[in-house]
Amino acid sequence: MPTTAVPGSTSYEVITLNQALNYLNKSPTAWNLINNSSNVEIIVNNVGLNMVMTTSREIVWDPSVAHQLRAADGTIGIQSPALALAHELAHKLYGNNEGQATAFEHQVAIELGEPTRADYESLLGYVTVQNATQHTENGQWVASDIFGVEYVICPYNGTVQENTAPATGWGAQSAAAAAAAAVVMAAAAVGEVAYIFLRTLRKARHGLGT
Numbered sequence: 001m002p003t004t005a006v007p008g009s010t011s012y013e014v015i016t017l018n019q020a021l022n023y024l025n026k027s028p029t030a031w032n033l034i035n036n037s038s039n040v041e042i043i044v045n046n047v048g049l050n051m052v053m054t055t056s057r058e059i060v061w062d063p064s065v066a067h068q069l070r071a072a073d074g075t076i077g078i079q080s081p082a083l084a085l086a087h088e089l090a091h092k093l094y095g096n097n098e099g100q101a102t103a104f105e106h107q108v109a110i111e112l113g114e115p116t117r118a119d120y121e122s123l124l125g126y127v128t129v130q131n132a133t134q135h136t137e138n139g140q141w142v143a144s145d146i147f148g149v150e151y152v153i154c155p156y157n158g159t160v161q162e163n164t165a166p167a168t169g170w171g172a173q174s175a176a177a178a179a180a181a182a183v184v185m186a187a188a189a190v191g192e193v194a195y196i197f198l199r200t201l202r203k204a205r206h207g208l209g210t
Helices: 012-026 028-035 081-094 098-112 171-205
Strands: 039-045 056-063 065-070 077-079 123-128 135-137 140-144 150-155
Touching: 012 028, 012 039, 012 081, 012 098, 012 140, 028 081, 028 098, 056 081, 065 081, 081 098
Parallel strands: 039 056
Antiparallel strands: 065 077, 065 123, 077 135, 135 140, 140 150
């Protein structure tokens, strides 16, 4: 896939990014963005940064920050962190044009069933989520599991929320998704430990510091 995590990313960061990209690929417009973003690398962070690095091929993205916004009809909704990534990818391809990036975001939101903002200035705030695909849709909090299956978390009352969204859980796929997630994360953890060990061993053999 042309859009990848930067080298040295943790297993968790790679898994989280891939989950967001798989979700976005359900949108033809987002699929186009992702597959035309040649050699773009994503720096995953947890300090609320979403931005394009203008002097490199990198995008900084936080998978835990969803956007709370007001739609043209006055209703309030929450867009997923994955959609914020699509917005930044649009900037990477088309430059610092907020109107164009927001237009792409708007189309992707429609195709994924996420709320759309009236304009760029309609952002009301930020909500911390546990899943990069978590958003509101038709009066519900919803998210996609690691298989790409969308599930309902709980009702959403359409008003301004607290800073933290409801826990995602595992939805209708609870047993299968929880088991698969445990296996994936365990394997990722083992792989990461092995990578660190081999890197340390290699450096030690060459007389380098860790």
